[in-house]
Amino acid sequence: MGILRDALYNQALNDQPSAPWLDNSLVRLVAALLFISGMTFVTTSTYALGITGTFLGDYFGILMKERVTGFPFNVLDNPMYVGSTLSFLGTALWHAKPAGLLIAVYVWLVYWVALQFEGPFTAVIYENASKNVKSPELGQKKKKKL
Numbered sequence: 001m002g003i004l005r006d007a008l009y010n011q012a013l014n015d016q017p018s019a020p021w022l023d024n025s026l027v028r029l030v031a032a033l034l035f036i037s038g039m040t041f042v043t044t045s046t047y048a049l050g051i052t053g054t055f056l057g058d059y060f061g062i063l064m065k066e067r068v069t070g071f072p073f074n075v076l077d078n079p080m081y082v083g084s085t086l087s088f089l090g091t092a093l094w095h096a097k098p099a100g101l102l103i104a105v106y107v108w109l110v111y112w113v114a115l116q117f118e119g120p121f122t123a124v125i126y127e128n129a130s131k132n133v134k135s136p137e138l139g140q141k142k143k144k145k146l
Contacts, residue, residue, distance in 0.1 A: 022096035035090030041083025081111040
């Protein structure tokens with residue numbers, strides 16, 4: 001999905017006019033730094049979480065032994081979302097496309113809305129897992145004491 005999303009984003013940028021005020025070496029330097037930072041957050045997040053953690057394993061009850069707190073999660077709470085947004089922003093600046101800047105803002109707004117649900121959900125499931133109690137909200141029963 002990400003590859004298709006990126007291809008559509010780049011196609012959309014190519015169809016938009018460029019802004020001369022964005023077409024200079026300073027903006028390109030900032031663009032490169034944003035893109036490199038963004039991709040660093042995305043790739044290191046994927047490595048830290050693994051395939052299951054990256055692709056919503058926790059939503060299907062496949063949890064890691066504990067919540068990941070190492071890099072890049074010790075720098076940002078949501079490095080994949082921030083990194084993706086930085087990559088979109090860097091790409092828009094590199095190509096001097098104001099429409100791409102608007103799309104990057106839209107992407108961040110969509111991620112922000114998703115985080116309003118995902119953040120609390122992730123906190124609850126790992127808190128419950130650390131207590132060794134299954135969450136009734138997730139359709140699971142509490143363990144009985146013997």
